[in-house]
Amino acid sequence: MTEKKDSKTSKASRASKVVEELEMKCEEYLAGWKRALADYDNLKRDLSRERDDIRRYAMERAAEGFLGVLEHFDQAMKHEPDLSSCDKDVKKKIFSWLSGIIHIRTAMVEELKALGLESVEPEIGSPYLPQIQESVGARKEEGSKSEHILEVVARGWKLGEKLLRPPRVIISE
């Protein structure tokens, strides 16, 4: 009688052990399955983020090239020649030709703006902020506070929130 009972008990305990094991396996597999689904979901999100990154990167690369060209235009404008000794007619012709060139520059700026680029030009006399501006030189100037912008050598550009090119400035010592 006791023996029978014992064997029943051991059978029951074996069964419950098997059930326990199976339950554990079930849990493990469910966790694995959920993880696989989550991984897939994350992968989809990652891929879409990566796609956006690639698009943004391609845009940045393209913009960088154009911004360099634009900087040259700005540089050119700073070298306006002295035409005082020129004949009136010649002067007129040069100005008319030059204004055409300036229009080309404007058209280029407009195109870049349409792509989402925004120019950044800090105010003269405002404090210098290294987080968003690059100092390329410093000089003493009477009446100006230390580390304030004296001159903007090249304007900056940003695409969305990202600063592609910080404005380059000369600051007071």
Next chain:
Amino acid sequence: MFMPKIIGIDLGTTNSAVAVILGGQPKILENKEGHRTTPSIVAVSKSGERLVGISAKRQAVTNPKNTLFSIKRLIGRRFSDDEVKRDMKMMPYDIVARGEGVGVKLGNQEHTPEEISAMILGKLKADAEDRLGEKVEGAVITVPAYFDDAQRQATKTAGEIAGLKVHRIINEPTAAALAYGFDKKKGQQICVYDLGGGTFDVSILDVAEDTVEVKSTNGDTHLGGDDFDRRVIDWIIEEFKKEEGIDLSKDALALQRIKDAAEKAKIELSTAQESEINQPFITSGADGPKHLVMRLTRAKLEELVHDLAQKTLEPVKKALLDAKMGKESVEEIVMVGGMTRMPLVMKLVEDFFGKKANVSVNPDEVVAMGAAVQAGVLQGEVKDVLLLDVTPLSLGIETLGGVMTKLIERNTTIPTSKSQTFSTAADNQTSVEVHALQGEREMSEGNKSLGRFILSGIPMAPRGIPQVEVSFNIDANGILKVSAKDKASGKSQEITIQASTGLSKEEVEKMKKDAEVHAEDDKKKKELIEARNLADTMVYTVEKMLAEQKDKISDDEKKTIGEKLEALKKVKDGEDKEAIKKAADELTEVSHSVAAKMYKEEKSEVGSEKSEGDKTEGEEKVVDAEFKEKGDDKK
């Protein structure tokens, strides 16, 4: 259980990078400014604000005394070290003695190099947390293989000051090898060639059971990309001086533009043979504005920097000597650092070793990626990734002419399933044989037969009309089920193949090799079969057209088509692919011109005889034909 992420940090002399394991793979984390690397620079502005990274770099020109860079050169050093003495002469900031150690001045305060490195690590940590959206508490930090205990301990201290638990300090070359997964191949000798912005390191690694041992290391602590840039800048200045008589090195703004242009040209010349340096209005002379416009060829660039690149080979030889091994024993070469992208550098290294270098992982990021791999192992993430199997060989069925049509390409992760619809090859065919194959050969006879079955009971129909969907389904254990179902009758049949991935490694390799060896022959054979199949279809279609439209085709046309048809029939079962193609093209041409004429005639008939009563049959045919034609056009 939640466990904070462990990040991998490449704390570089010039730039630093952070990576983390995401979804089982190492990924670089961009910093707050959206860049993948962060300058290892710390500064304090005149207003007392501390700046780290790109913002510190942006003010370096106007605040050199309080801008600390290359701090890695000083970490863990004694003030009496030669290296420190050398740096004292070169650095614009103040280096002072602090007991036996070193201190640097930043603003009004004195700091240890550990504290400065901690500021860099602090920013890296904060930006990583920002990206991940969760707290980061631990890190694996890399150091050069030649770092001694004091330098390693100081780096660890820096991490701890930054609030990071430093789980491990690992060697940079080891990290690079980890990023390539070379730690899994035991008994390998690896050379890691690291040409960074300011330093050059070479290490010989020995990968053994569970360990990566640095057998030797060598390098030049003052040779890097900056020296290469300097050569280009000097050349530009010199050339301009020769041409215009103006020295641009004194003009800070012009110099900045030249630096940018030199770097751009150097990068361009990694892929192009020639680059234009174009900086108009660079300065002004007595006779008006001056433009800097010149061409730099790759050959010229290589001439300018050849000795610098050549100089790196000496430490490589020394490292090999120290490791007591010949260059032939090096099995893998890993390139690290942006400068290794230069074709000249790559060529010198590859020529020296006589083998290809590994460049598939971005050389600026490979060390951080490897640190992240190590972090992943420590965190259990890398080990924990469920190992998924892949099908070692492609799986498919035999189609018309003995061609193997692949349904599942090799290296597809399993479990997976794929279906494709096939049709009959002959009129009134009521059964199809599905022959499942495995292998890479184009023709079924060269591949392994897995099994075959017949699907019968397909309703009688002209060839190409029945739709039989064949599905391959492999479960996670590699058991393949192939089924076929006739869409019209719903009849289906399937077989289960137990050992679809049960091939030994040798068998798989042999089959892959066979496919490579026979690739050209197989391709030719497949093209011949395809040409024959196409010819077969052409013959069938044209004969059908001749029978159905016999009243509308003139005798002359019938004769021409008949001749071309016979010509194609004669060659179609032969071995000459070109002859079959030529005959098929000729038949297509004549049959198309006849068909076009027929449509034209039909159209004018329909237009002029619209009111006639007895045209139902003809009109139906026209509508039917036009519909087909339009459908074809759309394709």
